[in-house]
Amino acid sequence: MNFQYDASQEKCPLPLVNLRLILKKMKTKDTCVLKIRDSGSKESIPKLLGKLGYCYNQSPIDNNMVEITITKND
DSSP: OOEEEEEEOOTTTTHHHHHHHHHHHHHOOEEEEEEEOHHHHHHHHHHHHHHHEEEEEEEEESSSSSEEEOOOOO
């Protein structure tokens, strides 16, 4: 399943909390595309993903927004 979450208008910790809920729903080989703009989210979300062992790829969309593609591999 592919999840999409546009958190570009939200401030930390809301994107982090909502992403945790999505991660719990994800099964093996699922992906989630997350868009964030908030500097706190840009720092805390990659830390969380690394800590939990998720594979992710981070790409800038414009000078303020970042797109993170997350894959669950078990």
